[in-house]
Amino acid sequence: MEKVRIDKWLWAARFFKTRSIAKQAIEGGKIAVDGQKIKPSREIGTGVMLTIRQGWDDKTVEVIALSDQRRGAPEAQRLYRETDGSIALREKRALERKAGLGSFIISEQRPTKKQRRQIHRFKRDMDDQQD
Template sequence: MTSNTQEDPKIRLDKWLWAARFYKTRSLAKAAIEGGKVHYNNQRCKPGKVVETGARVTLRTGWQEREVIIDGISGQRRGAPEASLLYRETDDSVRRREDQAWQRKTLLASQLPPARRPSKKDRRTLQRFKEQNNI
């Protein structure tokens, strides 16, 4: 986990997240950092934080929370295969994401949609129920 700052270019965290294809734009990456969804070495940081190889970045996008270790530094956004070489995700993070995805899928599968649309009478009954219970 050595950091050779002489060879590594100085790249901001928001630019690295954009180049590594975690966010579509730098402004989205900046907003995520400022919103506390990105942690650099287990601490909140600013978008201008200079990234170093070997650093641990925890980021949340939608339902997923990833924990990655920076392997390479680049300020240019390239294709997904090249961008995936800039980081490696920890085994624990991969396992957690897979478990959460499985739980979401089973939850959706257990909730069957109604057999038919509610009739006018059903809608009126439901409306009366909501009014009585202040829902």
């Protein structure tokens, strides 16, 4: 096998659970081949550098082997090698996220009237301090 579609390879390498999710990620611009955005039908070979964004993380991997069949995780990990810089950057960003976890609040609902007033008051006070 000399070439394989990138959506099949991403699925086989277990970056995505289904090929359709891999296709959506490619179409959404979350996958780049050698720094260029691509289409799901793009065929890749060995030695290609991929940049993959998953959640908070960006991974830079080199394609070592090709497969169009999904197998176990140990076999899937033999298809690629993540660069040392990518691993270090991911670990650094994970530590930054853990350290700054309390600095922002993620809410699943809209703010209440009282919370909106507090937000407006905070923003107004910040603007006054800058002037």
